[in-house]
Amino acid sequence: MPALTAAQIVAIASRYTPPDAPCACSALKCAGWESLPATFDASLLRSVGRTNDRDPYDEPTLEEHHPQGTRYDAPDAPIALGHFPYNRCEVWQCVRCARPFLRYTEYGGYYVDQRIRELNAALVVDTAATQD
Numbered sequence: 001m002p003a004l005t006a007a008q009i010v011a012i013a014s015r016y017t018p019p020d021a022p023c024a025c026s027a028l029k030c031a032g033w034e035s036l037p038a039t040f041d042a043s044l045l046r047s048v049g050r051t052n053d054r055d056p057y058d059e060p061t062l063e064e065h066h067p068q069g070t071r072y073d074a075p076d077a078p079i080a081l082g083h084f085p086y087n088r089c090e091v092w093q094c095v096r097c098a099r100p101f102l103r104y105t106e107y108g109g110y111y112v113d114q115r116i117r118e119l120n121a122a123l124v125v126d127t128a129a130t131q132d
């Protein structure tokens with residue numbers, strides 16, 4: 001799976017135009033991070049790349065980036081590519097309307113949770129470029 005640059009990620013998100021008729025992917029309401037519903041048809045999405053081009057042996061930071069005081073699951077939280085969890089995501093698109101999403105797997109103590117968030121170009125911040 002190719003590593004995408006911030007510019008490529010913004011380009012994918014910017015190309016999306018909502019279809020006139022509601023698409024099957026409209027079942028996903030995920031302006032902020034949500035658990036992928038177990039009932040959602042996973043074949044509606046295809047992966048197009050990943051957000052992280054760092055050394056795979058270099059553990060990405062768990063720090064979050066919220067300069068405006070947002071929270072992890074806020075719909076207006078920045079998509080900070082150098083910060084958690086955007087530094088470990090895959091970029092997916094709806095196979096029908098090309099609506100873009102970010103996905104990653106949250107590993108809790110006793111659970112594994114698939115998280116998904118719509119990829120909104122206006123919220124992307126390339127904080128990776130300013131890190132070490």
Ligand SMILES: [Zn+2]
Binds near residue numbers: 023026094097098
């Ligand atoms: Zn769709």
